[in-house]
Amino acid sequence: MNITGKLEKDLSAIKKILPAEDILTFDFVSERGLAFALVFADPITDKELLGEQVVRPLLHYEGKASAEEVGKNITSPERRSEKELKKLSEEILAGNPVLFFEGMDEAIIVGTKKVFVRAVAEPSTDVAVKGPREGFIEDVKINTSLVRRRLKTPELRIEFLNVGRRSMTYVAVCWLEGTSVQETVEKIKEKLQKIDIDIVPDSSYLTHFLAERPYSLLKQVGTTEKPDIFCAKIAEGRVGILVDGSPIALTLPYLLVEDFQSSEDYFVPPYRATFTRILRLLSLVVAIYLPAFYIAGQLFKLQLFPVKLLLTIAGSIRDIPFSPSLEMLLVLFVLEVLNEASIRMPKYVGMALSVVGALVLGETAVSAGFVSTPAIIIIAFSGIGLYAVPNLIEVTSVIRLAMLLVAGSVGTYGIILLTAFLLLYLVTAENFGTPVLAPFSPLVGRDLRDSLVKYNLGSLETRPRTLKSKNKRRLGHE
Amino acid sequence: MNKISTRQLYFFLACIAPIGKLIVMPARLARYAGNDLWIPAAIQYLVQSAVIFCVLLLSARGETLFELLKNTFGKIVAKILMVVFALFLLYASLLPLLEQKLFVQGVFYDTLPSLIAFSPFFLFSAYLCAKPLRAQGRAWDLLGPIAITALAGVFVFSGTNADFAAILPVGASGAKGILSGTAFTMSWFFDPVLLLLFLGKIEYKKGTAYKGALFYLLGGAAVIFFLIMFYGIFEGTAINQLFAFTKTSKYYTAITVLGRIDYVFIFALALALLFYCALPLQASVECCLQAFGRKKYLPTVLSVCFNALLLLLALLLDYHFGDATDAISQTVFWIFPIFTVVIPPLCLLLRRNRRESA
Numbered sequence: 001m002n003i004t005g006k007l008e009k010d011l012s013a014i015k016k017i018l019p020a021e022d023i024l025t026f027d028f029v030s031e032r033g034l035a036f037a038l039v040f041a042d043p044i045t046d047k048e049l050l051g052e053q054v055v056r057p058l059l060h061y062e063g064k065a066s067a068e069e070v071g072k073n074i075t076s077p078e079r080r081s082e083k084e085l086k087k088l089s090e091e092i093l094a095g096n097p098v099l100f101f102e103g104m105d106e107a108i109i110v111g112t113k114k115v116f117v118r119a120v121a122e123p124s125t126d127v128a129v130k131g132p133r134e135g136f137i138e139d140v141k142i143n144t145s146l147v148r149r150r151l152k153t154p155e156l157r158i159e160f161l162n163v164g165r166r167s168m169t170y171v172a173v174c175w176l177e178g179t180s181v182q183e184t185v186e187k188i189k190e191k192l193q194k195i196d197i198d199i200v201p202d203s204s205y206l207t208h209f210l211a212e213r214p215y216s217l218l219k220q221v222g223t224t225e226k227p228d229i230f231c232a233k234i235a236e237g238r239v240g241i242l243v244d245g246s247p248i249a250l251t252l253p254y255l256l257v258e259d260f261q262s263s264e265d266y267f268v269p270p271y272r273a274t275f276t277r278i279l280r281l282l283s284l285v286v287a288i289y290l291p292a293f294y295i296a297g298q299l300f301k302l303q304l305f306p307v308k309l310l311l312t313i314a315g316s317i318r319d320i321p322f323s324p325s326l327e328m329l330l331v332l333f334v335l336e337v338l339n340e341a342s343i344r345m346p347k348y349v350g351m352a353l354s355v356v357g358a359l360v361l362g363e364t365a366v367s368a369g370f371v372s373t374p375a376i377i378i379i380a381f382s383g384i385g386l387y388a389v390p391n392l393i394e395v396t397s398v399i400r401l402a403m404l405l406v407a408g409s410v411g412t413y414g415i416i417l418l419t420a421f422l423l424l425y426l427v428t429a430e431n432f433g434t435p436v437l438a439p440f441s442p443l444v445g446r447d448l449r450d451s452l453v454k455y456n457l458g459s460l461e462t463r464p465r466t467l468k469s470k471n472k473r474r475l476g477h478e
Numbered sequence: 479m480n481k482i483s484t485r486q487l488y489f490f491l492a493c494i495a496p497i498g499k500l501i502v503m504p505a506r507l508a509r510y511a512g513n514d515l516w517i518p519a520a521i522q523y524l525v526q527s528a529v530i531f532c533v534l535l536l537s538a539r540g541e542t543l544f545e546l547l548k549n550t551f552g553k554i555v556a557k558i559l560m561v562v563f564a565l566f567l568l569y570a571s572l573l574p575l576l577e578q579k580l581f582v583q584g585v586f587y588d589t590l591p592s593l594i595a596f597s598p599f600f601l602f603s604a605y606l607c608a609k610p611l612r613a614q615g616r617a618w619d620l621l622g623p624i625a626i627t628a629l630a631g632v633f634v635f636s637g638t639n640a641d642f643a644a645i646l647p648v649g650a651s652g653a654k655g656i657l658s659g660t661a662f663t664m665s666w667f668f669d670p671v672l673l674l675l676f677l678g679k680i681e682y683k684k685g686t687a688y689k690g691a692l693f694y695l696l697g698g699a700a701v702i703f704f705l706i707m708f709y710g711i712f713e714g715t716a717i718n719q720l721f722a723f724t725k726t727s728k729y730y731t732a733i734t735v736l737g738r739i740d741y742v743f744i745f746a747l748a749l750a751l752l753f754y755c756a757l758p759l760q761a762s763v764e765c766c767l768q769a770f771g772r773k774k775y776l777p778t779v780l781s782v783c784f785n786a787l788l789l790l791l792a793l794l795l796d797y798h799f800g801d802a803t804d805a806i807s808q809t810v811f812w813i814f815p816i817f818t819v820v821i822p823p824l825c826l827l828l829r830r831n832r833r834e835s836a
Contacts, residue, residue: 424609437620440619442616
């Protein structure tokens with residue numbers, strides 16, 4: 001439905017659509033007698049700015065009743081006209097006041113939104129000793145400004161979409177024209193436009209809809225809280241997604257190797273970066289497999305342990321009333337409970353929780369003979385090891401549990417079979433046409449230079465081939 | 479990325495294919511050829527690499543085996559032939575599966591477990607068989623380097639204890655020993671038939687055929703080196719040493735201090751072996767799919783049926799591994815040369831699609 005130009009009628013129409021009490025109307029008449037009405041959402045409109053940029057200049061307005069003429073007198077840089085009532089109501093709800101006036105079948109939308117945002121700060125989940133410390137915040141406009149500041153190129157495209165039937169959340173799709181694959185961009189936009197959901201409280205809601213295998217255990221969308229990483233990924237040819245209300249940005253296509261890399265790797269010497277990346281992989285492998293092999297060794301194949309270690313283990317498990325697998329599952333359960341509780345608990349209780357966890361549960365459980373010391377050491381190391389790759393923690397903790405279960409029931413062969421299953425699953429998984437396990441499978445030799453190993457910057461002259469970017473070179477000219 | 483690259487193919491020929499020949503075959507060769515056990519293996523590898531050269535030449539045409547058969551014999555005969563190939567591959571898959579079962583029971587457990595411990599393999603195999611052959615190619619990209627590292631580890635750990643002079647004098651077992659060794663180990667060499675199913679799915683480049691044959695020979699050289707080392711370690715008792723690659727490294731001096739660290743390599747090889755053992759089954763599913771089309775549920779149905787059949791056979795032959803191996807490798811071994819040596823080169827005579835070639 002469009003507006004009529006009859007002020008009273010238009011105002012009652014918009015009030016019918018927006019009957020809430022916090023939607024206010026402010027009527028005023030110019031010196032020449034032209035009647036205006038501003039409709040705005042009270043809590044999210046900057047009234048001071050509205051008065052300064054809209055009401056004050058229009059009080060002295062002496063021109064015609066045309067949107068163009070009136071618009072020229074409004075001093076806000078953000079303004080545009082619109083006829084459709086539904087769109088106008090959406091703008092009001094987004095915090096942009098709408099100016100109606102008598103005799104004109106168009107209204108003017110003014111950008112005087114009041115934004116409550118926290119300051120740009122270092123994200124707690126992605127701390128870097130070296131390198132930029134800025135993190136995304138909950139405001140999509142500020143986040144796009146952080147991106148724009150780093151990519152001052154006309155090739156950077158940012159397209160805004162509204163997702164969520166009720167929340168009408170702004171979602172910004174960012175890509176570099178000519179560098180990102182256009183089909184991927186279109187496919188992502190199409191997927192976003194097709195989302196039919198009530199509200200989008202966080203970007204993680206979108207990952208489910210963007211995933212090519214929605215029920216997969218594996219992560220399928222890259223995430224970051226840091227603008228420097230986000231821009232670097234876009235520059236490699238990926239497509240980025242920023243969601244209003246979420247500090248976590250999404251990137252696609254996602255490769256598994258991304259989670260073994262950190263922003264700091266690019267600010268330290270390459271040999272150090274290579275070392276830490278391999279360390280992350282090794283700690284993850286040990287964290288997943290160590291508890292499983294410990295159980296399998298005890299239950300099915302004692303030869304897995306060196307003789308002296310076997311004697312030590314035998315001494316410590318002698319009086320334990322549980323089977324090795326049950327014992328390990330018990331300790332793992334306690335670890336997961338402590339982990340979950342410590343995240344949710346207030347910080348001042350956290351200290352007490354650590355004491356209870358480490359001393360009361362750990363110490364006394366061993367001295368009471370419920371669990372053995374090796375089991376606690378192994379699970380403790382495993383718990384720490386998983387956090388070496390924090391972005392994969394949801395997946396790896398499930399895999400560790402699955403490994404424990406097969407090790408307790410089928411033994412070492414079960415562990416190898418489950419590994420083969422995982423490997424097969426990973427090598428066949430694709431994300432927007434990109435194999436998740438690239439550049440290892442399929443092997444892309446040149447991309448290995450920035451995978452688990454890290455060459456110096458001078459050697460990374462091309463963008464990852466896996467991402468199929470048309471603009472291949474990133475050092476020097478095409 | 480939808481085809482199997484030449485690199486993946488070379489990984490398979492040089493690194494994955496040899497692993498299947500390191501479990502029971504060394505002991506069998508030692509039984510027939512004694513200290514000349516490497517000679518039958520060398521003969522097999524020379525013949526097989528020539529056949530592989532032919533098959534890879536054929537892959538330059540870019541057509542699948544079924545398409546080639548259809549162009550030459552018509553659709554119905556081609557379908558029948560594909561079913562025959564599928565049956566042969568099912569038969570060929572039996573020996574590696576039984577071997578693997580024994581290997582699992584002997585190496586992964588202190589006490590002999592029931593068949594239930596081995597049966598989850600069929601879950602994996604069923605999952606793999608329902609996937610296109612491209613999945614194997616991608617897996618080889620990861621398994622190739624793993625297998626190379628593991629084989630190198632086993633060789634290093636084993637080499638120090640081997641008396642390489644044990645294979646002398648060459649020819650001591652006589653022509654009969656060498657010939658029977660060659661004949662009775664044919665059932666371990668069916669790699670060219672597997673490659674026939676990869677026709678039309680390989681990214682053929684100039685030189686792929688001879689490079690493929692060379693990589694297969696390279697894998698063969700590794701097997702021959704292992705056989706010599708194996709005999710050098712066990713000599714007279716070699717005929718009793720099943721699961722050869724798990725045994726040769728256990729005498730390494732560091733093991734007494736560090737424990738069986740060689741298990742790291744053995745487990746890595748076992749991982750690659752899983753994919754190799756499931757390959758004939760996957761190839762037999764592929765035969766049927768090429769013949770009858772990749773309909774929606776057909777890959778899953780065929781994969782489940784074939785694996786269930788093999789599980790049933792493994793159950794029936796649970797206590798008769800020796801008899802089954804003897805039957806396959808000594809009594810009806812003649813099937814293997816027909817399918818692996820005679821038929822693949824004859825496939826070079828198959829017609830191309832006339833319209834395409836025109």
